[in-house]
Amino acid sequence: MSTHSAAVRDQALHRLRTLVGELGTGGGVLTPSVYDTARVAALLPHRPHTGELLDWLASRQHPDGGWGTPHIPQARDLPTLAAVLALHRSPAHRDAAHSGATFLRRHAPAHWGGTPGHDIPVAVEVLLPPLLYEARTAGLAVPVAPYRALCDLGEHRRRLIARRAPHPPGTAPLHSWEGWGTATDGLPVDGSGGIGHSPAATAAALRQSTQPPGAGRLEDYLTRAATAARAPLLPTVWPIGNFERTWVLHALALAGLLHHPLLADVCARQLDLLQASLTSDGIGMSHHFTADGDITATAVVVLALAGRPVGTTAVDRFRHQDHYRTYPNELQPSLTTTAHALHAHTAAQPPHQTAEAPEPVRRLLLERQGPDGRWDRDKWHTSWIYTTAQVVTALPEGPAARRAVRALLQAQHPDGGWGASPRATAGETGYAVLALHTAAPHSPASIAALHRAADWLTRWHDTRRPCDCRLWTGKEPYCPTRVDYAVALTALTVAGL
Template sequence: MSGSPGAATGVSEAARSGAASAALVEQDPATELVAGMLAEPAGRSSPSVYETGRLVSLAPWLARHEERIAWLVDRQRRDGAWGGPEGYALVPTLSATEALLAVLDRGDHGGVGRERIARAVHDGLTALYDRLTGPAAPPPPDLPATDLIVPALTELVAAHLDALRDRPVDVPARWRGAQPLPLPSGMDRARLDGVRLLHAAGRPLPEKLAHALEVLGPPARRAAGFGPVGPGTVGASPAATAAWLGAAPDPDEPGRGYLEDLVRQYGGPVPCASPIAVFERSWVLGTLSRAGVPVRVPAVLTDDLRDALGPAGAPTGPGLPADADTTSATLYALARLGQPVDPTVLRPYDTGEHFCTWPGEDGASVTTNAHVLDALGHLLPYGGPAAAWVDSAVRRLTGWLLDRQETDGSWTDRWHASPYYATCCAALALADHGRTGHARHAVERAARWVADTQRPDGSWGRWAGSAEETAYAVQTLVAAGHRPGSPLAAAIGRGAAWLSTADAADDGPELWHDKDLYRPALIVQATVHAARRLVRDGGRDA
């Protein structure tokens, strides 16, 4: 395996130029997915309310500022909040409300209109004070840096309200002199204060903090130990990059160029993380290959995946630390495509019981360990000096995943809002590489839970039926095996019928965890195409 100065992006000059994509003919969904990855070599995911709000607040100098303001106002829900259901609304609602308060404070609303913005602020504050903060609020989900972001944003909201309290035309009387937003139950400022004190003392901060550098506030500007890498990003985050740049950076600043490219690509709003090429390519290619989907993969894609693997593995994006999840997905995709790589790059993540996503991780991830089991299980037949360690790890991972199955047969995880994703990842890994009868029994239990939770219309979903979650459910059912005429076969049939009419390319729900919920479009499309292929073929190519 090898690394290179630009390896973290997983983007080569050939891919950047698009020359390889010109040879592709769009004949089927899989070929179109490959063409899409070549056409947008940084990858693509849904725009983020959180990150877009941070750009409105931190970077009013950036092109398309007015479009971002209008986008935020247009995305507000009828109940005044932004973002997903339940506790998932907290971070995006705080970000959008603070951003629009900053617009009122500065007066740079452009043609959006002060009254419209003031009304959105009022509704956002109402949602925050009445439902989303305090002891009775729904618990915040386990999103990256939530315990840093929430106290940092509540602090900013309080400062804006103080600054605007004598301007009743902008802020209704209810909010003049309002007490600071209370934090949700179980959350405090301790970690945020600790991080800021470390930085103020000149102590090094964890590498992964680059992704949320904006929580430092003004000291984030040119913060020592951080800086633009790859295409100019800090921490693979638009918000962190804007915070590091500060006010009105020079036009030739690499970080500014990165942000300008992003807002041009997305039309104003921005995603949670970019680039995500290694993450996107490894998931798409591994998913298609596993389902037996025939697809011509240009050498530029596999070359980029190999180049992304450094001594510590592969990161999701430049400025982020390498992690076991992306590394294992990359190893798995390469092995399935006939290019196996030495698996010992995963050894530093082995805790002896399970694999951490990165060293020092709080908690553990079911899906990371399922992906490691996929990679090591698929590479075990290749043998080599690491065969004994790989064999031991496969056995340990099998037992670890079995121990974390819920009593109803499902799994849940910290990187995705839907249990259908975690259940699919665990069930497929155990079906392919679990060594015991207990593994087969666990997959059957998972399939029964899936069948029992099918919606009347044939779909599956945590909050509503979605193509993505239905595809995970169908793959889990197929992995369990079924007899013609059995309840599982009937569930597959209903799911396949629903999935045949679903549009995987539409604006489906955002279910993936970052600082905000997001939707990696091509990964979702690959998942749906793989499920359709499995149903058509009546089985799986393990």
């Protein structure tokens, strides 16, 4: 190891130490959301800073007239329509709104029309139809026909939501409350002070609220949520403290760094918090939100790899036939949730659990691997690199893992990074490195790839740019900044420096 490489690794470890100590504070850190910022601006136009919100929205418009990540086409419609609705009443921004509507008329027929897949944005089937109606009512020429199958799915979803009502505060359906809820039966405010951990849902409730005390609590939620993004802008979900803590510790556990001398004490404090938060029901994105299968399974993996096995009883609450659900009654299952649950079984190995119990789950994951070795089209992340990396850590041996490793090696960019789009990102490079470190640490091809990745990560580290890999799936793609930043720093310490 060169002196320069050793110095970079040491700097990365010190930055990791600071970051791990901050996990969960402020409810987590996320990138701003076009959709949620636009809905707050449209629903609450007299709120302070609305002008700043509109100016920011206009600044985020792409040259083609749309909003959202261009290489994730089906994630562009919701933020674009929300931005159009927020901007069209502002004389200074009407041209931007007109360009956005024109974009949708071109875009929608090209990317919608068939049966929606498992990897569509969260609740888009519930949220987009009311916005289409709102736009048509306002006289905006937006397309409707291309979204017919999506709207049909939304009707099905709304019927399920109505059939299972009432929904207690902090449960999954409330995250999309702005698409179906009303205040006539009271507002389902959870312990965060908002509705469904959603700024957009909270803004819709505040628009309907006629009780000043209730309105004050909702307004306070929006103010605090904005600090997690870049005030006065709003994130797509908040708070996410448990999620943030779990995913950073997961990366450190895969890298074998939980007990590193420089990190052991801060990791131990975070592990204590994680273990205390994990109940027999599981764990949710925050203390105020219902438990979900993904965070529960990943937390069990982390604790097992840290030498604190807790068993898989909580994980198995989310078992449904040959896969694991993130939330009860969901329509689109997740590959990565299922992979994390399988990994929880192999990592924890409780006495009452035989090795054959997860076999149908293992078969499902093997069947879902593509002929090119990739696992793709996951519900919670838009990059096949992340999805493949998560499955490989659950299935690190065998022909499927070898095919996945080859796929990752072939996908490395000439500059040493990884990215599902033409541009490599710190988060995707970090997850690719952790997958190779787990599944093929001694392969000559992997060792060479890890050294190239180390060079890329070193250059990224030297720029000190904030992590902005908007590839996680919410109502629109977003970046949990501390998570991807920590993953990249973790990878830097194990990438062959």
